[in-house]
Amino acid sequence: MENCIQQLYEKAGVNSEDARRQAENLVSCEAKGIWSHGVGLAKRHLEDVVAGKINLTPNITVTRESASTAMIDGDNGLGTAVAVFAVKYAIEKAKKTGCASIGVTGGNHFGAGQYFAELAIAENMIIYIYTTGDATMVPFGGTKKYFGTNPYTYGAPAGKYPPYILDMATTLGAARKVQQCQMDGLPAPEGWGIDKYGNPTTDPQKILGEGAMLPFGGPKGFGIAGMVDIMGGVLNGSAYRDDICCMPVGSRKVNNGYFVQVIDIASFIDPKEFNRRMEIFAKDVCSNPPAPGFKEVFYPGYKNGRDRENAMKNGLLLNDTVIKSLEQTAALVNVKPSGVLELLQGGVSIA
Numbered sequence: 065m066e067n068c069i070q071q072l073y074e075k076a077g078v079n080s081e082d083a084r085r086q087a088e089n090l091v092s093c094e095a096k097g098i099w100s101h102g103v104g105l106a107k108r109h110l111e112d113v114v115a116g117k118i119n120l121t122p123n124i125t126v127t128r129e130s131a132s133t134a135m136i137d138g139d140n141g142l143g144t145a146v147a148v149f150a151v152k153y154a155i156e157k158a159k160k161t162g163c164a165s166i167g168v169t170g171g172n173h174f175g176a177g178q179y180f181a182e183l184a185i186a187e188n189m190i191i192y193i194y195t196t197g198d199a200t201m202v203p204f205g206g207t208k209k210y211f212g213t214n215p216y217t218y219g220a221p222a223g224k225y226p227p228y229i230l231d232m233a234t235t236l237g238a239a240r241k242v243q244q245c246q247m248d249g250l251p252a253p254e255g256w257g258i259d260k261y262g263n264p265t266t267d268p269q270k271i272l273g274e275g276a277m278l279p280f281g282g283p284k285g286f287g288i289a290g291m292v293d294i295m296g297g298v299l300n301g302s303a304y305r306d307d308i309c310c311m312p313v314g315s316r317k318v319n320n321g322y323f324v325q326v327i328d329i330a331s332f333i334d335p336k337e338f339n340r341r342m343e344i345f346a347k348d349v350c351s352n353p354p355a356p357g358f359k360e361v362f363y364p365g366y367k368n369g370r371d372r373e374n375a376m377k378n379g380l381l382l383n384d385t386v387i388k389s390l391e392q393t394a395a396l397v398n399v400k401p402s403g404v405l406e407l408l409q410g411g412v413s414i415a
Contacts, residue, residue: 065087065091065094065103065380066084066087066088066091067087068087068390069083069086069087069090069091069103069106070083070084070086070087071083072106072110072393072394072396072397072399073086073087073106073110073113075397075398075399076110076113076114076396076397077113077120078113078120078142079120079121082120082142082144082145085144085145085148086106086109086142086144088179089144089174089175089176089179090102090103090105090106090175091103091380092178092179092372093105093175093176093178093179094375094380094382094386095371095372095375095376095380096178096368096369096371096372096375097367097368097371098176098178098368099386100238100240100241100244101175101176101238101240102386103382103386103389103390104244104385104386104389105175105240106389106390106393107389107390107392107393107396108311109142109143109173109175110393110396110397111396112172112311112312113142114396114397115312117312118140118141118142118172118312119139119140119141120141120142122138122139122140122141122142122145122146122170123139124136124137124138124139124141124145124146124149125137125139126153131157131160131161132157132158132161132162132163132164132165133157133164133165133166133167134153134154134157134164134166134167135166135167135168135169135300135301136149136150136153136166136167136168136169137169137170138150138168138169138170138171138172139170140170140171140172140317140318141170141171141172142172143171143172143173143174143175144174144175144179146168146170146171146172146174146322147168147171147174147180147193147322147324148180148183150166150168150171150322150324151166151180151183151184151191151193151324151326152183153166154166154184154191154324154325154326155183155184155187155189155326157326158189158326158327158328159187159328162327162328162331162332163325163326163327163328163331164324164325164326165323165324165325166323166324166325166326167296167299167300167301167302167321167322167323168300168321168322168323168324169300169301169302169319169321170318171318171320171321171322172310172311172312172318173197173310173311173318174195174322176215176217176231177193177195177215177217177231178217178219178229178231178365178368180193180217180324181193181217181218181219181227181229181231182219182227182229184219184326185219185220185221185227185229188221188328188329188330188335188338188339189326189327189328189329190218190219190220190326190327190329191217191218191219191220191324191325191326191327192216192217192218192323192324192325192326193216193217193218193322193323193324193325194214194216194217194291194292194295194296194322194323195214195215195216195217195292195296195310195320195321195322195323196212196214196292196293196296196297196302196303196304196308196310196320196321196322197212197213197214197215197239197308197310197320198212198308198309198310198311198320199211199212199306199307199308200212200213200235200239200276200277201213201214201234201235201276201277201278201279201286201289202258202262202276202277202278202279203279203286203290204279204282204283204285204286206262207258207260207261207262207276208276208306209275209276209277209306210305210306211234211279211286211289211290211293212289212293212308212310212320213233213234213235213238213239213277214233214234214235214288214289214292214293214296215231215232215233215234215238215292216230216231216232216234216288216292217229217230217231217232218230218231219231219365220342221329221335221338221339221342222339222342222343222345222346222365223339223340223342223343223346224343225342225343225346225347225366225369226365226366226368226369226370226373227365227369228342228346228363228364228365228366229364229365229368230364230365231364231365232280233280234279234280234285234286234288234289234292235256235277235278235279235280235285235289236253236255236256236277236278236279236280236285237253237256237277239272239277241253242256242257242268242271242272242277243268243272245268246268246269246272248385250268251266251267251268252265252266252267252268252271253266254266255278256271256277256278257270257271257275257276257277257278258271258275258276258278259271259274259275260273260274260275295323296320296321296322296323297320297321299323300321300323301321302319302320302321303319303320303321304321307319308320345363346363346366349361349362349363349366350362350363350366
C-alpha cells in the first residue's frame with residue numbers, strides 16, 4: 065500500500081523521500097482505523113500538488129533561533145516534509161537542552177499529527193503539536209465560525225505497549241468526517257454542528273457552508289482551541305483569525321502555523337524507568353472494569369496501535385469507497401485504475 069501511494073506522489077513530481085513520508089503517514093492512519101486521515105486524503109493533497117499550489121523544492125529555513133527554540137519557514141512545502149523537518153529539528157535541540165519549542169510558518173496541511181509524534185516517541189521523548197486551521201468552529205456561545213478544528217497532538221512512549229497518543233480536533237469531531245458525510249449523502253452526527261442562525265443541524269452542507277462545527281465540551285474545547293491559535297498562530301507570526309488557510313483553495317495561499325514542543329525524558333528520569341512506569345499505567349487503565357455498554361477500557365493510542373499491528377499481520381481491508389478514491393487519485397497523474405490495482409497487489413512500478 066505504501067509503495068502505491070509513494071509512486072503516485074513521485075509521479076506528480078514529489079521527491080522519493082517526501083513521497084515515502086507522505087505514504088507512511090496516510091497508510092499508518094488507515095491501518096490504525098483513522099480513515100478520515102487515511103489514504104483517502106491522498107486525493108486532496110495530490111490535487112494541490114498537481115495544480116502547482118505546493119512548492120515541491122522548498123527552501124526550508126530557520127529564521128530565528130536560540131539554544132532551545134527556533135522559528136522555521138516551510139516555504140510552502142508539502143506539509144509532511146515541513147512537519148518532519150520541524151520535529152527532527154526539535155528532537156536534536158531537546159537532546160542538547162532537555163526541551164525544545166519550534167514555531168512553523170509556510171507549511172501545508174500535513175494530515176494527522178500521530179505520525180510526527182511517533183518520530184519523537186522513537187527517541188524516548190514526549191511531544192506536543194498544535195496546529196491551526198481554516199475557520200470551521202464557533203467560539204462557545206457564538207454563531208459565526210472563527211476557529212479551525214485546531215487539532216492538538218500529545219505523544220509519549222509506553223514501553224512494550226502502544227504509545228500514548230492523544231491526537232484530536234477541538235471540535236466534536238474531525239471536519240473531514242463531516243465532509244465524508246456530505247460526499248456519502250449522510251447526516252452528520254447529532255450535536256456536531258449548527259446552521260448560520262446557531263440552530264443545531266445534522267445537514268453537512270449547512271454545517272460546512274454558512275454554519276459551523278461546535279467545540280467539544282462546550283467552553284473547555286473552545287478554551288483549548290484558543291490555546292492552539294495562540295501557540296500556532298499568534299506566537300509564531302502565522303495567521304490567527306478567521307482568515308487562516310491550511311489547504312490552498314482558489315487563489316488563497318496557505319498561511320496557517322504549527323507549534324512543536326519536545327521534552328527529552330532523560331532530562332527528568334531514566335527512560336527505562338519512565339517506560340516501566342508507563343507500562344504499569346497502561347496496564348492499570350486497560351484492566352479497569354468496563355461499564356455497561358463498553359467491552360473494554362483503553363487509553364488514547366492503545367486501540368490504534370493494536371489495529372495497526374493487526375493490519376501489519378493480516379493486511380489492510382480497503383472498501384469500495386477507498387479503492388475508488390485511489391483510482392481518482394491515480395487519474396490525477398494519468399495512471400489507469402488497472403495500474404493502481406497492480407500496485408495494491410504488489411505488481412510492477414508505475415512507468
